[in-house]
Amino acid sequence: MLATHLGELLGANPPGVGEALDVVAGFDRALVDGFGRLGEDGTAALAALAGALGGSPLGGPAAEAAEKIAAGSVADAHLAALAGGRAALLGAVHDALLAHLDTALGRSRAGFAPGGDVPAAAPNLLAGCRSWLAELAIAGWRGVDHDLVSASDQAIEALLAEPALRRQAVLLDGLAAELRACSPVATMAEIPARRWADLWTRGVLLAQPGGTASERETATAPARETVTGRLLLLGVDVHEHGTAVQVQAHWLLEPDGDGPHRTVRTSASAAKVDTIAGPAVWRVLADRPVLLRALAEQRAVQVDGVALAGGDLLWEEDKARLGFVADPFATARLHLAGAVAAAVPPLERHPARIGEPVFLENYTVDGASLRLGEHALEIDMDRFPACGPLTPDLVTASSACIGLVRWDAGRWALQPLAVQATVKKKQVDAHNGDWALGPTDPKVEKAMARSGDTVLVLQERAGRLLRA
DSSP: OOHHHHHHHHSSOOTTHHHHHHHHHHHHHHHHHOGGGOHHHHHHHHHHHHHHTTTSTTHHHHHHHHHHHHTTOOOHHHHHHHHHHHHHHHHHHHHHHHHHHHHHHTOOBOOOOBOOOOOSOOOTHHHHHHHHHHHHHHHOGGGOOHHHHHTTHHHHHHHHTOGGGHHHHHHHHHHHHHHHHHOSGGGOSSOOHHHHHHHHHHHHHHTSSSSOHHHHHHHHSBOEEEEEEEEEEEEEEEEEETTEEEEEEEEEEEESSSOOOEEEEEEEEEEOOTTOOGGGGGGGGTTOHHHHHHHHHTEEEEEEEEEEETTEEOOOGGGEEEEEEOOHHHHHHHHGGGOBBOOOOGGGOOGGGOEEEEEEESOEEETTEEEETTEEEEEOTTOOOTTSSOOHHHHHTEEEEEEEEEEETTEEEEEEEEEEEEETTEEEEEETTTTTTSOOOHHHHHHHHHHOOHHHHHHHHHHHHHHO
């Protein structure tokens, strides 16, 4: 990414982005206080949302919903219209920002092809979801207490027992867990209004009749295709929670034949306990040895007949074969600029979802900003995983970086995935996936040896319990 491209990116936001986000923020504030006691500001916020959708098919339903809710009538159809309107506004913001980023990068993007039709029937279990989400909307986040959170238990338990509704179940279970941990919410100094509104919105949309949550995700997901070719690693992003970890590897796909390079990603997830942290999290992904070795050794991977849904390649160990060592920096330098990016599925169109791989070099680091000429891009210092060698100090000393450009909280930022830095007059390459087969830093190895192998200890204890 040249300085001129960075200047285009960091210039003024696309027209309408600020105004659309203001409308969404007003709706989120109304949801904080609850639709059961809107007041003048809340009524105006719902009317503003409906007004912003006036020229779309959602305009009429949103206007009716705003009017009815302001009059004290809250029905499922009204909440669905408002949730759909909020999602549509954020989707429009996402599309404008992503087009802005693609223009700055000179990157082409594939068109979206839906995966199938929506089945007509919906399980009765979704009615319980809609009921609880309606109670949340009426009470508002400030009205949430332990009793209101507990009202979701029966519905979530029923959803978890149904594989087709697992995605909806996990979403609501996560929202309920956050609300339970913060209850009573009225005592909180600051409420995560945007995050909880995002979860509420997604939950409402997935709980609508006309197909299961899983079926609607399938219908609005990109069509699957089967691909054969070579994967060249760019970088690894690690998402870690107390009870789960997900590794997302970003690659360039060289499809067999004459097709262009494509940016794709593969994901590997596993459940864990909060005592498994740092480099030990890689151990819970031990059932994917080909993937882990490819990440640790920066190896190319030949894949044969694997499914690709948009930009997500569904990893299958038995269809992946390790190849030669392929330097991610050489890959990015030679091929990333001309690679074709994947289309974004409708339900994923949200500004916070943007995370596009880029390659940067010949820059300087000034504090928490990466500077190319007269332009500066903020570095997201909160996204360094503890399971890899990448640190803020290495980023500060770096001269080349592979990272993800993100847009969050109203600004563009860079999340480093790998850097080339000079340490004690020697070039050092550091990648988030370097420790996928175990830490390579002697100090970290000694610390892990002193603390013991947490995963091995837990497996041994679990084995004893099963034998007892």
